[in-house]
Amino acid sequence: MEVSNIIFYLLCAMILGCGLMAVTTRQIFRAAIYLLFCMMGVAGLYFWMQYEFIAAVQIVVYVGGIVVLIIFSIFLTHRVGNDLAEPEYKRTLFAGLASLFAFLLFWSVIKRNEFFGEQPSGELSVRRIGEEMLNYKQGGFVLPFEVVSILLLAAMIGCIVIAMRAQTEKN
C-alpha cells in the first residue's frame, strides 16, 4: 500500500470520526472542538489533492473564522459545564435510519457508476486562480466575484442592523 493511500485513509478516519463526534456529543463546547478538527481534516484532504490554495482558504475561513465565531457565540449563550438535553429516542432512531438509508442509496449509485477518463490533474497555481477570477472575457469569473463581494457587504450590514435593534429598543 502506498504512503499517499495510507494518508488518505487516516484523513478519512479523522474527518468522519470527528464529524460524528461533533453531531453526537452532549457537551456543546466539545462539539465545537470536534468540528474544528473535522475542518482541519478537510483542509488536509485538500492538501492531499494538491490544491494548496483551497486548503489555505479552508483553514483561514473555517478554522480561523467560523469555528471561532461559533465558540464565541457558545460562550455568550451557554453556561460552561451544562450538558445539552438528550434528544428523544424516537427522533434519534428515525433520523439515524433516514440518514443511513439515504447514504446506502447514494453509495450504491456511486459504486455502480464508472467514471470515464478519471485522471488526476496536477497542481494548481495561485496565479491562475487570480487571473481567472478577474477575467472578464468568456468563461471568466469576475461577475460572481463581484456578486459575492456585494453579498458579503450585505451580510455585514445585516449583522450590524440585527445586533443594533435590541440596543435602541432598550433605550
Added chain:
Amino acid sequence: MEVGLTQILFLSTALFFIGVYGFLTRRNMITMLMAVELMLNAVNINFIAFNKYLWGGKLDGVFFTIFIIAIAAAEAAVAIAIVINIYRNFGSIDAEDADSLKL
C-alpha cells in the same frame, strides 16, 4: 485499494449524511448550524474532487468551492447574529422554545 474518485465520493457522502443526522437530531440552534457547516464541507469536497479527477485543466469546481466558502462565512455571521438576538428575546436558543409565530 487504490484511492480514486470513488473513495473520495464515499467520504463526502458519509460526511453529508452525518450532517443531515446532526441537523435532524439536534434542537440547539448553534449545533444545528454546525451540522449545516458539515454538509457544506461535504459539498466542497465533492466539487474539488470532481475538478481534480474529471475536469483537469479547468477551474470551475475550484471557483464554486471558493464562493461556497465565502457564502458560508456570510451565512454563519448572520445566523449567529440572529441566534444571539433570539437568546436575548427568549432566554434560550432551543429551536422548540422560539415558537411565538405558532398559533
